[in-house]
Amino acid sequence: MKGGYDVAVVGGGLVGVATAWGLAREGCRVAVLDEGDRAVRASRGNFALVWVQSKGLGLAPYAGWTIRSSNAWAGFAESLKEETGLDVCFQRPGGFHLALSEKELEARAHMLRRLHNQPGIVEYKTEILDRAQVAKMLPDIGREVAGASYCPLDGHVNSLRLFRTLHLAINARGAAYLPSHRVESITKEAGEFRLATTQGEIRAGKVALAAGNANMRLAPMVGLEAPMKPERGQIVVTERLRPFLHYPVVTLRQTDEGTVMIGDSKEESTDPSGLTLGVSATEASRAVRMFPLLANVNVVRTWSAIRVMTRDGFPIYDQSESHPGAFTVCCHSGVTLCANHALTIAPMIARGALDGSLVGPFSARRVGVSPAI
Numbered sequence: 443m444k445g446g447y448d449v450a451v452v453g454g455g456l457v458g459v460a461t462a463w464g465l466a467r468e469g470c471r472v473a474v475l476d477e478g479d480r481a482v483r484a485s486r487g488n489f490a491l492v493w494v495q496s497k498g499l500g501l502a503p504y505a506g507w508t509i510r511s512s513n514a515w516a517g518f519a520e521s522l523k524e525e526t527g528l529d530v531c532f533q534r535p536g537g538f539h540l541a542l543s544e545k546e547l548e549a550r551a552h553m554l555r556r557l558h559n560q561p562g563i564v565e566y567k568t569e570i571l572d573r574a575q576v577a578k579m580l581p582d583i584g585r586e587v588a589g590a591s592y593c594p595l596d597g598h599v600n601s602l603r604l605f606r607t608l609h610l611a612i613n614a615r616g617a618a619y620l621p622s623h624r625v626e627s628i629t630k631e632a633g634e635f636r637l638a639t640t641q642g643e644i645r646a647g648k649v650a651l652a653a654g655n656a657n658m659r660l661a662p663m664v665g666l667e668a669p670m671k672p673e674r675g676q677i678v679v680t681e682r683l684r685p686f687l688h689y690p691v692v693t694l695r696q697t698d699e700g701t702v703m704i705g706d707s708k709e710e711s712t713d714p715s716g717l718t719l720g721v722s723a724t725e726a727s728r729a730v731r732m733f734p735l736l737a738n739v740n741v742v743r744t745w746s747a748i749r750v751m752t753r754d755g756f757p758i759y760d761q762s763e764s765h766p767g768a769f770t771v772c773c774h775s776g777v778t779l780c781a782n783h784a785l786t787i788a789p790m791i792a793r794g795a796l797d798g799s800l801v802g803p804f805s806a807r808r809v810g811v812s813p814a815i
């Protein structure tokens with residue numbers, strides 16, 4: 443497009459930059475319009491799991507979509523390394539969901555049966571392990587651990603490095619990252635989108651809304667909907683420890699740098715500046731019951747961050763009928779789904795249409811179904 447871009451991606455969080463990288467790989471001229479340094483970004487505060495088990499209860503295609511990304515992740519990380527020299531430390535050893543009582547284990551098994559019994563669900567392995575089986579793989583568990591569910595497809599990554607790497611990668615591919623360009627309004631005139639920003643107008647042939655919870659305000663400007671329900675999560679980080687935890691647990695993982703991240707709570711709050719100490723205390727107490735060696739470890743950091751959360755918890759991928767060329771890319775689990783956004787969604791946007799297999803289950807039109815687990 444003369445004087446403009448092929449695609450304007452609104453939002454420079456993980457979802458936006460992954461999509462932008464994929465678009466740039468397709469040969470598109472891309473601009474990423476973002477807010478400034480102090481913006482609220484889930485991408486800076488997450489728990490960094492690339493997680494499969496338990497995804498999809500209430501929306502079976504979400505399980506298959508998540509597995510697709512998990513399977514693509516190793517190649518995605520390798521491509522990023524080739525382009526930037528940075529290793530995002532993706533590992534997929536399998537992951538655990540620990541139960542601290544027989545009752546918790548039974549509830550977990552029941553939930554997984556419901557998930558895997560859904561019509562149309564993709565088949566994948568999640569096992570329920572008893573305490574002895576768990577202890578073979580996680581020798582440091584506490585005496586209260588009754589068992590766990592284990593899925594070999596689960597993994598984790600260095601999420602902040604991933605964020606930095608993607609920014610480097612889009613830059614290397616010539617995409618324009620435009621910080622402090624908060625989009626105020628979007629119109630379509632003479633076949634092109636005009637995005638009014640705090641730093642003037644940007645024009646583009648297509649627009650991909652990847653602004654997290656702000657998609658709720660932006661989507662109606664291009665004939666789309668993005669019903670959101672932001673939610674706060676808190677994370678506690680310990681000092682560096684000798685490697686003792688070789689598998690991520692859904693609420694606890696040892697990072698490639700040796701620290702232990704403990705999370706991740708869910709609170710109905712949109713205030714990213716506060717911490718609820720009772721929540722941190724509960725997270726820490728459960729972590730110590732799972733791994734008693736943590737009782738004597740120093741906490742070095744704790745924070746809260748606001749989750750990008752659609753109203754039913756599942757991703758929204760949509761394209762506008764009234765404004766052809768406008769798309770929404772919006773989800774929780776933006777770390778897990780990063781490979782899909784870069785390698786599957788972006789090429790579709792570059793071609794100008796999302797596949798029916800995506801729009802069917804993931805259009806915002808479905809919202810109104812029961813919450814995801």
Ligand SMILES: Cc1cc2nc3c(=O)[nH]c(=O)nc-3n(C[C@H](O)[C@H](O)[C@H](O)COP(=O)(O)OP(=O)(O)OC[C@H]3O[C@@H](n4cnc5c(N)ncnc54)[C@H](O)[C@@H]3O)c2cc1C
Binds near residue numbers: 452476677
């Ligand atoms: C505590 C916590 C734990 C999590 N754990 C995991 C996990 O283990 N695994 C996992 O897969 N996911 C996890 N997530 C979710 C994951 O972090 C998010 O799905 C992901 O970061 C969302 O990225 P995003 O780009 O959509 O949103 P954000 O990172 O919030 O970025 C949105 C961007 O849009 C910009 N923006 C907003 N409005 C405008 C506008 N008008 N104009 C221009 N730009 C705008 C903002 O400035 C921001 O840069 C967790 C999240 C939290 C909070």
